[in-house]
Amino acid sequence: MSATLSARIIEFSTTGGMLRAVLVRALVVLLCVGLLAPIVVVVVLSFSGDGYMRFPPESFSFRWYERFLGDHRWRNAILNSVLVAGMTCVFATFLGFLAAYAMVRGGFRAKGAVTAFLLAPLIVPHVVTAIGIYYLSSKWGLVGVRPWIAVSHAVVALPVVLVILQSALRAVDPNLERAAMIFGCDRWGVFRRVVLPLTLPAVVSAALFSFLTSFDELMISLFLAGVRAETLPVRIWNSLLLEVEPTIAAVSTLLIGVTVIALLADWGVRQYRARALPDTTKGP
Amino acid sequence: MPLGRLGAFLLLGPSLLLLVLVFLVPIGWFITGALGELGSFADIREEAVAVLGSRAVLGAILNTNWIAFLVTVMVLLIGYPVAYALTRAKGIAFTLILVCIILPYFTSVIVRTYAWMVLLGRNGLINQALLALGIVDAPLDLMYNRLGVVIGMTYVLLPYMVLTLYSAMKAVDPRLLQAAEGMGASPLRVFLKVFLPLTLHGVIAGALIVFILGIGFFITPALMGGPSDIMIAMLIEREIELTQNWPTAALMTLVLLAVTLSLYAVYQRFANQTEGLAP
Amino acid sequence: MPRDGQEGAVDPAILLEALTKRYGAETVVSDVNLAIAPGEFLTLLGPSGSGKTTTLSMLAGFVIPDAGRVLLGGRDVTRAPPRVRGLGMVFQNYAIFPHLDVFENVAFPLRVQKRPQGEVASRVADALALVKLTGFERRYGRQLSGGQQQRVALARAIVAQPSVVLMDEPLGALDKNLRYHMQVEIKEIQRRLGMTVVYVTHDQEEALTMSDRIAIMNHGRIVQMGPPRAVYERPESSFVGRFLGEANLLPASGATVLGGRPVVADAGAAPADGGWLFVRPEKVALTAGTEAAGPNALPGTVRHASFLGNVVRYAVEVGAEEPLLCDAANAPGIAGFVPGDAVVASWSAADCRLLAD
Numbered sequence: 001m002s003a004t005l006s007a008r009i010i011e012f013s014t015t016g017g018m019l020r021a022v023l024v025r026a027l028v029v030l031l032c033v034g035l036l037a038p039i040v041v042v043v044v045l046s047f048s049g050d051g052y053m054r055f056p057p058e059s060f061s062f063r064w065y066e067r068f069l070g071d072h073r074w075r076n077a078i079l080n081s082v083l084v085a086g087m088t089c090v091f092a093t094f095l096g097f098l099a100a101y102a103m104v105r106g107g108f109r110a111k112g113a114v115t116a117f118l119l120a121p122l123i124v125p126h127v128v129t130a131i132g133i134y135y136l137s138s139k140w141g142l143v144g145v146r147p148w149i150a151v152s153h154a155v156v157a158l159p160v161v162l163v164i165l166q167s168a169l170r171a172v173d174p175n176l177e178r179a180a181m182i183f184g185c186d187r188w189g190v191f192r193r194v195v196l197p198l199t200l201p202a203v204v205s206a207a208l209f210s211f212l213t214s215f216d217e218l219m220i221s222l223f224l225a226g227v228r229a230e231t232l233p234v235r236i237w238n239s240l241l242l243e244v245e246p247t248i249a250a251v252s253t254l255l256i257g258v259t260v261i262a263l264l265a266d267w268g269v270r271q272y273r274a275r276a277l278p279d280t281t282k283g284p
Numbered sequence: 285m286p287l288g289r290l291g292a293f294l295l296l297g298p299s300l301l302l303l304v305l306v307f308l309v310p311i312g313w314f315i316t317g318a319l320g321e322l323g324s325f326a327d328i329r330e331e332a333v334a335v336l337g338s339r340a341v342l343g344a345i346l347n348t349n350w351i352a353f354l355v356t357v358m359v360l361l362i363g364y365p366v367a368y369a370l371t372r373a374k375g376i377a378f379t380l381i382l383v384c385i386i387l388p389y390f391t392s393v394i395v396r397t398y399a400w401m402v403l404l405g406r407n408g409l410i411n412q413a414l415l416a417l418g419i420v421d422a423p424l425d426l427m428y429n430r431l432g433v434v435i436g437m438t439y440v441l442l443p444y445m446v447l448t449l450y451s452a453m454k455a456v457d458p459r460l461l462q463a464a465e466g467m468g469a470s471p472l473r474v475f476l477k478v479f480l481p482l483t484l485h486g487v488i489a490g491a492l493i494v495f496i497l498g499i500g501f502f503i504t505p506a507l508m509g510g511p512s513d514i515m516i517a518m519l520i521e522r523e524i525e526l527t528q529n530w531p532t533a534a535l536m537t538l539v540l541l542a543v544t545l546s547l548y549a550v551y552q553r554f555a556n557q558t559e560g561l562a563p
Numbered sequence: 564m565p566r567d568g569q570e571g572a573v574d575p576a577i578l579l580e581a582l583t584k585r586y587g588a589e590t591v592v593s594d595v596n597l598a599i600a601p602g603e604f605l606t607l608l609g610p611s612g613s614g615k616t617t618t619l620s621m622l623a624g625f626v627i628p629d630a631g632r633v634l635l636g637g638r639d640v641t642r643a644p645p646r647v648r649g650l651g652m653v654f655q656n657y658a659i660f661p662h663l664d665v666f667e668n669v670a671f672p673l674r675v676q677k678r679p680q681g682e683v684a685s686r687v688a689d690a691l692a693l694v695k696l697t698g699f700e701r702r703y704g705r706q707l708s709g710g711q712q713q714r715v716a717l718a719r720a721i722v723a724q725p726s727v728v729l730m731d732e733p734l735g736a737l738d739k740n741l742r743y744h745m746q747v748e749i750k751e752i753q754r755r756l757g758m759t760v761v762y763v764t765h766d767q768e769e770a771l772t773m774s775d776r777i778a779i780m781n782h783g784r785i786v787q788m789g790p791p792r793a794v795y796e797r798p799e800s801s802f803v804g805r806f807l808g809e810a811n812l813l814p815a816s817g818a819t820v821l822g823g824r825p826v827v828a829d830a831g832a833a834p835a836d837g838g839w840l841f842v843r844p845e846k847v848a849l850t851a852g853t854e855a856a857g858p859n860a861l862p863g864t865v866r867h868a869s870f871l872g873n874v875v876r877y878a879v880e881v882g883a884e885e886p887l888l889c890d891a892a893n894a895p896g897i898a899g900f901v902p903g904d905a906v907v908a909s910w911s912a913a914d915c916r917l918l919a920d
Contacts (some may be wrong), residue, residue: 014334026367031362032384038399038439039391041409053402055409099299106292116552117298121307123548125500127517128537131524135318155307158299167792175658178625181645183650183719184675189646193675197662199432209390216505233394240394240507244401246406252395259390276662 040254046249053246064250074235074251079144081215081231088157088214089149094206095154096161101195103162104169105177119159126219129155134223144226152220157210165207168202169195201273208262208269215258311541318534335535341519345539346508348516351505352498358438359445359494360487366442367449389443397504400436401427404508432508440504441497445490452486489554496547500540516540574637576601576727576759577622582631584617592617593783595631599761601726604753605693606762606770608782610806615763616731618780622761623729624648635727646675651720651728651758655735657712659704665691665715666700672723690718693752710741717749727759734769746772767807771795779803797830798844801918804841811847811887815917820880825858833916839918844888846914849877849906860909863887863898875899879908 040056049059068074099118103111122128133152134143142148172195180190196203218233225234232255236248287295290437322328335341350411388396403409403424411423426432430458464474502517510516516536523533567736575598576661584592592614599605607615620626622633624645633641640648651672660668667674673683691697692788694714704712713733720728733749734742750773753760764770770777771791777801778788787794789805798804801812813820815838820826855862863881875893877900878886891899900906 024369027365028381031366032381035366035384035388035442036441038403039388041402042395042399053407053409054412067548094489095299095302098295098473100291102287102295106287106289108289108292108546114296114300117303121303123496123544124311125306125497125502125517125540125544127502127520128311128541129307131520131533131537132314133306134524135530136310137313151302152306154302154404158302162299172657173656175654175656176660178670179654179660179676179719180647181625181654182623182644182648182650183672183723186644186646193671194660194662212390216390216395218392220393228462230610234391236398237503240398242403244398244405246400249402252392252398255392255395256387259387259392263386263390266888275604 001267004040035192042252043247043256045246046253048246048249053244053249064246068250068254073230074247075233075234077230077235078254080225080229082110084146084153084221084229084231085211085214087147088153089207089211090153091150092157092161092210092213095205096158096206096210097165097203098198099158100162100165100169104166105174117203118162121156122159126156130223133220135282137224144228145224146229149221149224149229149231150214152224153214153217154210156217156220157213160209160213162205164202164206165199167201190240201269204269205266208266212259216255311537314530315534315538318530322531331531332535335532336539340514341516341536344514344516344519347512347514348499351430351437351513351515352495352501354430354434355437355441355498356491356495358434359442360491362438363442363449363490364487365443367446367453370446370450373454385443385446388439389447393440393503396440397436397507400439401508404432404435427488427508429510430513432510433505433513436508437498437501438505441494444493446495448490448493449483449486450482452489456482456539485554488553492547492554494552496544496551500544570784574601575599575634576603576636577761578632578634579618579622580632580634580799582618582621582628582633584621584626585629591783592621592628595780595783595785597778597785597788599759601759602757602758604750604762604773604775606764606766606774607780608767608770608775608777608806613780615765615780617783619729619731619761619763621807623650623652638809642651649723649725649727651723651725653713653720653728653730653733655732657704657716657733659707659712659715661704664700665696665702665704665707668704668715669722672721675733676723686722687718690722693721693755694718694748709737709849710745710904713737713745716862721752721758723757725758727761728753730760732764733762734764735768739778743772746803747775771807775801779806781806783825796914797916798841799831800920801839801841803918804839804918805874809844809888809890811840811842811844812918813840813883813887814838818917821861823854824861826915826917827858827912828915828917829830829912831919834919837920839920840915841918842889842910842915844876845874847887847889847908847910849879849889849891849908851900851908853905855907855909859909859912859915861887862905862907864901865904867902867905868900877906879906881908 045053045055045057046064047060048054048057049061049063050057051158069144133155137145137148138145176194176198177190180194185193215231217231218234218237221229221231221234222237225231230238232251236251239245239248316431319328322331366381366385370378370385373381401408405411406423406425406427408426410545414420415423428496438489458479460482461474463526464478465471469477500517501515502521505513505515506518506521509518517540520533520536520540523536577597577599579595579597582595582597583590589805591612594884595614595618597605607618609615609743617626621628624640624643627642631641632639635648635650660671660726663671666687669687670683673686678686687700688697691700694717696711696714696718699707699711701716704715707715716733717779720730730749734745737745748767752758761854762770762773774791776788776790777794778785779794781802782899787799789797794803795807798807798810804810804812815826817838818826818828820840828840849865853862861879861881863879863886866880866886867878869876870893871876871890873893874890877889877891879889881887889908
C-alpha cells in the first residue's frame with residue numbers, strides 16, 4: 001500500500017496529475033492530523049468543565065487544574081521533577097560539552113568505540129538501565145535521593161547533549177582557536193573568548209533537551225523515586241494504573257507545555273545561530 | 285587546536301566515568317550479582333534452561349518479537365509517505381509537517397500513552413463517537429488488548445522512523461528521478477527501480493531502530509496491553525517489583541541485552557549517522 | 564636589510580635547527596635548518612605535502628617538533644605554547660572571529676593582554692588605517708568581501724606590533740587581480756614596519772614578487788634557498804627549475820643532450836647518465852634555418868605558437884620527449900614563426916645549467 005502510494009507522490013511531482021495531488025495531500029494531512037490529534041485532545045480535555053470525559057467538552061473550566069495544583073502530592077511531584085531535571089541539565093550539559101570537545105578536537109584512536117559507548121544509553125532498553133541502577137541504589141540506600149536520580153538521568157541525557165554539541169563544535173573552524181592561541185590566549189582564554197561564544201546557542205539547546213529528557217523520563221524515575229521523590233511522570237503512571245481521569249490531562253498539558261516551550265526556545269536559538277554565527281569551517 | 289591524547293582523555297574522563305559507574309557497572313553488577321546468587325555455573329545453566337524454557341518467558345519472547353514486528357511494519361507504512369511528504373514540502377507546509385512529528389517526539393512517552401488511552405478506552409472518545417454516530421451498538425474493545433498496544437507503540441515510535449527515512453530521502457538527488465522519468469520510465473517503475481533502492485538503507489536502518497526500541501518497550505504495553513500481551517520488559521519489571529526474583533530477571537535481561545546489542549551492531553552498518561536518534 | 568640574504572650579520576630573528584616532525588611512519592619535516600634575519604621576508608615555497616605548513620605550525624607552536632629547536636630572538640621556544648611566542652599570524656581562511664566585529668577582531672590581541680581602553684582604541688585605529696579599513700569598525704566578517712576580510716586579518720596580526728608575523732597562504736582565496744594588489748600592500752606594510760615575515764605559499768609567482776629569500780621545500784626538506792632571482796635563474800635541481808615557472812629540461816649526459824648534441828654551461832655538471840640541461844623559455848632564441856652550428860643550438864620544427872599577450876610562446880619539436888618552449892617578446896620588428904617552420908633554437912652558456920638530478 002505504501003509503495004503505490006509513494007509512487008503516486010512521485011507521479012504527482014513529475015507529471016502533476018491533479019486528482020492524485022489532491023489524494024496525496026489529503027492523506028498527508030490526515031496522517032499529520034492523526035499525529036497531532038491525541039496531544040491536542042489531551043490539551044482541550046484538560047480545560048473541560050464536564051464531570052466525565054467527553055469530546056468536545058460541553059463546558060470549559062480550570063477545575064482539573066485546581067484539583068491538580070490543589071493536591072500537595074502533585075505539587076511535590078512538580079517540585080521533584082523541576083529539581084531533578086534542573087540538576088540533570090547542568091550535569092549532562094557540562095560533562096557533555098567536555099566530551100564533545102574531546103571527540104571533535106581530540107586525536108586518539110578508538111573514537112568509534114567511544115562514540116558507540118557514549119550513545120549506548122539511547123539503545124539499551126531503559127528497563128535494563130533502570131533496573132541496573134536500582135540494583136545498585138537499593139544496596140546503597142540511594143532510592144528516593146533526588147541528586148542521585150539526576151545523576152542517573154544524566155546517563156540518558158548525555159548522548160542527547162553529545163549529539164547536539166558535537167555538531168556545533170564541528171562547525172567551529174579550528175583556525176579560530178589557533179588564532180586565539182597565537183594572539184595570547186591560554187586554553188581557558190580560547191574557551192571563554194572563542195569556543196563558548198560560538199557554541200553558546202548549541203549549549204542552550206543541549207541544556208533544553210537534557211532538561212526535557214529528564215523532565216519526561218519515566219523508567220528510571222519509576223525505580224529510583226521511591227515514595228520520597230515521585231516525579232510528574234511517576235505520579236501519572238501511578239494514577240493511570242488506577243483510572244484514566246481528567247486530572248492527568250491537566251498534568252499532561254503541563255508536560256506538553258514544557259515541551260512546547262523548550263522546542264520554541266530551541267527554535268529561537270537556532271534562528272539566532274543561523275543569523276549571527278555562520279559555519280566557520282566552510283571558509284570565507 | 286588539536287588536543288593531545290592526554291587532553292582528550294581528561295575531557296572525556298568525567299563522561300566515561302559517569303557511564304561506567306552509573307550505567308556499565310550497575311547493569312553488569314546486577315546481572316553477575318543476581319546470577320551469582322544461584323551458585324555455580326552449572327546451577328546458572330540449569331536455571332537458565334528452566335527460566336527461558338518456561339511457558340511464560342517463551343510466550344513473552346514470542347509476544348515481544350511479534351508485537352515489535354507488527355509495530356515496525358505499521359510505522360514503516362505510515363512513516364514512509366510522511367517522510368516523503370516532508371522531503372518534498374517547502375516553507376510553511378514543511379514546518380507544519382515537522383511540528384506534527386517533532387512535538388509528539390519530544391512529548392513524554394507517558395503523556396502520549398495517556399492520550400491514546402483517552403481515545404481508545406471503553407468510554408473513550410472513539411467509542412463515544414462511534415456510538416453517537418450509530419456505527420456500533422456496544423463499545424469496541426480498542427484497548428487492553430494487542431490492538432491497543434500496537435496503536436500506542438506505533439504512535440510513540442513513528443518519529444524515529446520518519447526522521448531516519450527523511451535523512452535518507454533528503455540525500456537522493458532529485459535529478460536522478462527526473463532522468464529516469466525523462467527516459468520514459470513509468471512513475472511506478474521510477475519508484476521501484478530508483479527511489480526505493482536509493483532509500484532502502486534508510487528503510488532498513490529505520491526498521492531496525494524501531495524494532496530495537498520496540499522489543500525493549502515497557503510503558504505503553506504495560507498500560508495499554510491486556511493479560512496476553514506481556515512483553516519481555518514487563519516480565520523483567522514484574523520479577524523485580526512483585527517477586528524480587530533477581531536471578532530470573534537477570535537471565536531475561538541478558539537475553540534482551542544480547543538481542544538489542546546485536547541488532548544495534550547491524551544497525552550501525554546501515555546508519556552512518558546518529559542524527560536520526562536525537563535532535 | 565639582508566636583501567642578498569647574508570645570514571649571521573645580525574642575530575637572527577628566527578632560528579630553526581634540525582627541525583623534524585613525524586606522523587606515524589611518515590616524516591613530514593626532515594632536518595630543516597633556517598636562520599631568518601630581522602626585517603626579512605622569507606617565503607616557504609613548495610607543493611602541497613612538502614612540509615611547509617607543518618614547519619610554520621612548529622614555528623607558531625601549534626605542533627611540537629620531534630627533534631630540533633625553534634629559537635625566536637635567541638630564546639628557545641621549541642616546546643613553549645603559542646601564546647608566549649609573541650607572534651602575529653594571518654591564516655589561510657583569515658580566521659576572522661564571527662562573533663566579534665572588525666574593531667574587536669583587530670583589538671583581540673590587545674584585549675587578551677588587557678591593555679587600557681585608550682591604547683586599544685588608538686592602536687586599532689592605526690592598524691585599520693594602515694590596511695585602509697577605517698570606517699569598517701562595526702561591521703562583521705560575513706559583511707565583508709574576501710579582500711576586506713584579508714585586511715582585517717592583517718590588521719589583527721600587526722596590531723600588537725609583533726616582531727615576527729607568520730602568513731599561511733593568506734592570499735589563496737582571492738581572485739587574481741586582488742591577489743596582486745594585496746601582495747603589493749603586504750610588502751609595503753612589511754617594509755614600513757620592518758617586520759620579519761615568514762610566508763607560506765605554493766604560488767611561485769607570489770613568492771618571487773614578495774620575498775627577500777625563498778626556501779623551496781619538497782618532501783619535508785628545504786631543497787634550495789636564496790633570493791628570488793638566484794633560485795629562479797640558478798636552480799640546483801630539476802625540481803626547483805620546474806617548480807619555479809616554465810622550464811625546459813632536456814635529458815643530459817655529460818656535456819651533451821639528445822644523444823650527442825654538445826652543450827656548454829657556465830655552471831653545473833651533469834653526470835654521465837640521468838642529468839638535465841636547464842634553460843628558461845625566455846632565454847631561448849629562435850632563428851630560421853635547419854643547420855645548428857656549435858654548442859647550445861638545436862634544430863627543430865615549430866609545432867605550436869601560443870599568443871600570451873606580452874610574449875609569444877613557441878613549442879619546438881627538437882626530438883626530445885617534450886617540445887622545447889621558447890618565449891619571444893611580442894615587440895615591434897620581431898617576425899613571428901608559424902607551425903611547420905624549420906628553426907634553430909639556441910641559448911647562451913650563461914643562461915643554462917647542467918643539473919645532476
